[in-house]
Amino acid sequence: MSIQHNHRYSKSLFAGLCLLLSSLSAMAQPKESIQWISFEQLADSLRTKPKRVLLFFHTDWCAYCRKMQNDVFTDPQLVKRINNDYYAVRFDAESVDSVHFEGQIFTNEVTKKRTGRYHALARILAARDGKFVFPATLFLEPDFTVRHRHFEYLDRNRVLKLL
Template identity: 45%
Template sequence: MKKLFLILLVFALQPIKAQHAEINWIGFEDLEDSLKVKTKPVVLYFYTDWCVYCKKMDKNAFRDPEIVSKVNQDFYAVKMNAESTEPVEFEGQTFTNEQAKVKRNGVHQIPQILATREDRPISFPVVMVLDENFRVKRRSFEYLTSEKLKILIKD
């Protein structure tokens, strides 16, 4: 009876392990060093703590095993809280959140530079795919299902 219980327990835990696949997110400050070692395309994900759709993407699309595998294998994945007040050093420049000094939900300079659209204010979530030369290939300014995210990160 104990052996049967152990066997059932092992099989019951198998799906749980598969669901815990995670993207190997790095911070912006780590990206520059990584690119010096090996150039690869980059997936940028700008989120905020209050963004319901960001949380939903974290729980769903960014946990999809196919997406996790593709992103971890083919990209550097950078995740950044767009309202962070931490300074970020990148390519010899320091980027800060100057808006936080005067606004409650100020947006950091990095997402302002990379994710602002001319005709609309910045909104979250933002997912961007950059090529090996750090040029924007594709951008999304909305909640992405797993299927939509797969299309965004395709070759």
């Protein structure tokens, strides 16, 4: 192998290594994300420091729910605004976990997760005329009065306007 060919190979290898290291460095930097809390944490947080509330009800089978979680709720401007001005609660409407909130226990009447059997919190907060449409997004005042309720996919711009 000639010296000139070996020098070009070394430069290519060095350039490739630099590219790989910069890619790994970018991936290692933590991406800002919404600080989701539970209903239990929400009650304590509202007592300590009142703020507006964003409730996001989803299910595992809902494609638009996943789209909002992956595309909308990861937008840096939206993440910053929600984290600064809101308490955000993300809740699986089919959860079988008991939730203690404001001195009450809310449950799902089924003990195994099954499509179509909704948690009491979803039945109370995420139903429209007794029917469920997901995703369901609620914007509440600190005293839990409802500002907006939406039973559809909301894109980034729409969420920013509602905030």
